[in-house]
Amino acid sequence: MDIIKSATAGTMESSDAYVEIEPGNGKNEISVESVVWMQFGEKIRTAVEEVLNELEVENAKVRVVDRGALECVIRARVETAVLRGKGEK
Amino acid sequence: MLRSLLFLPGNNPNMLINAGTLGADAVIFDLEDAVSPDEKDAARILVRNTMKYMNLEACEVIVRINSVDTSFWMEDINALLPYKPLVFLLPKTNCKDDVLKVCGYLSECEKKLEAEEGTAFVMPLIETAQGVENAFDIASCSKRIKALFLGAEDLTADLGSKRTKDGREIEYARSRLVVAARAAGVDVFDTPFTDVNDDEGILDDALLAKNLGFSGKASISPRHVSAINRVFSPSSEEIEYAYEVMMAIKEAKEQGKGAIALRGKMIDAPIVQRAEKTIAMAKALGIRGDENE
Incomplete structure (x- = not known):
């Protein structure tokens, strides 16, 4: 799935995550900001990578601002951002 | 429920x-x-x-x-x-x-x-x-x-x-x-x-x-x-009454009685149905078991 435009999903409210996505520079680049980065940062990054893989996204810049969201919420927000930014190959 | x-x-x-x-x-x-x-x-x-x-x-x-x-x-x-x-x-x-x-x-x-x-x-x-x-x-x-x-x-x-x-x-x-x-x-x-x-x-x-x-x-x-x-849960009074109804029905059957009364009122089919429903609800909610049966 190609990301052809910038898109966002989620909010900055507690227990949510805000996700921005835009077309990449040849590969996926993921940045994560989180108040629990020390404990869960890598886990969040892995969850984002898994969602991108499931949706066959290979060239996107993704920024996640985590506000204490559970993994299922982060996954939902990334998926929403991808589907909002997608274009058919 | x-x-x-x-x-x-x-x-x-x-x-x-x-x-x-x-x-x-x-x-x-x-x-x-x-x-x-x-x-x-x-x-x-x-x-x-x-x-x-x-x-x-x-x-x-x-x-x-x-x-x-x-x-x-x-x-x-x-x-x-x-x-x-x-x-x-x-x-x-x-x-x-x-x-x-x-x-x-x-x-x-x-x-x-x-x-x-x-x-x-x-x-x-x-x-x-x-x-x-x-x-x-x-x-x-x-x-x-x-x-x-x-x-x-x-x-x-x-x-x-x-x-x-x-x-x-x-x-x-x-x-x-x-x-x-x-x-x-x-x-x-x-x-x-x-x-x-x-x-x-x-x-x-x-x-x-x-x-x-x-x-x-x-x-x-x-x-x-x-x-x-x-x-929407049955009250303890409702549960108590329901068990009394079922007991009265049981005794009436054993004694071969047709019409029966409880607390001065006739017990008929709708009252029995309601009592059965109340007891079923109480059991489902764990409010009261079958200790009165």
Whole structure:
């Protein structure tokens, strides 16, 4: 799935995550900001990578601002951002 | 057994992830009025992930999909049917054709999923004048229907009446829905009491609904859940009386008596039925076991 435009999903409210996505520079680049980065940062990054893989996204810049969201919420927000930014190959 | 049904906004993670801890017998994940049109996609995915990943065993899950006059309802069903909500709540159900349209689509989806046909259920939300007048037709048009549900906010807007705390403006609709649902052999749930800070008002409103024959009541606030559960649970006096009725019936049979009286009143079939129902509810709720049997 190609990301052809910038898109966002989620909010900055507690227990949510805000996700921005835009077309990449040849590969996926993921940045994560989180108040629990020390404990869960890598886990969040892995969850984002898994969602991108499931949706066959290979060239996107993704920024996640985590506000204490559970993994299922982060996954939902990334998926929403991808589907909002997608274009058919 | 559903006494309390708590609405939770479908795009609010903070509420959704706590669904199982709020004390309601069922939560209603709302994809309709609580979600703006440009967030329908986000809410649908968030609700799906909540149902997929969260432990929601402490309560039943109902999903309010979007109404059949929108472009969203089929996508709602596509996303959530695999996660088997207890029922789909169908807003703005005006007539049986609205229900049959959804039921037909559910059958198509069940085939695609290779699920047993007829295992997804629906609960029409009656919130228009037309819906009230068609209540029995709606309640009896499909085996998928588990209950009717009264929505008073939209209904009073449709009627052009003012929504009040004592609810006189919805007396007819409440009675009509109870009669229609019971005639069709399904449950019926009452509209939320919308003043979330009125702790006495919710008790009065829930008691009124119970006395009219409603099976349970919806809420828009976790704060109202315990009051609804209390009102729709049998009281200790009701349970005591129910056991006395069953004991009196048993003794009468042993003695070969026909008509019997208890506390100065004749015991007839409806009283026995009510006693059996009360005891069954008490057992289901774990309020009282069978120590009196």
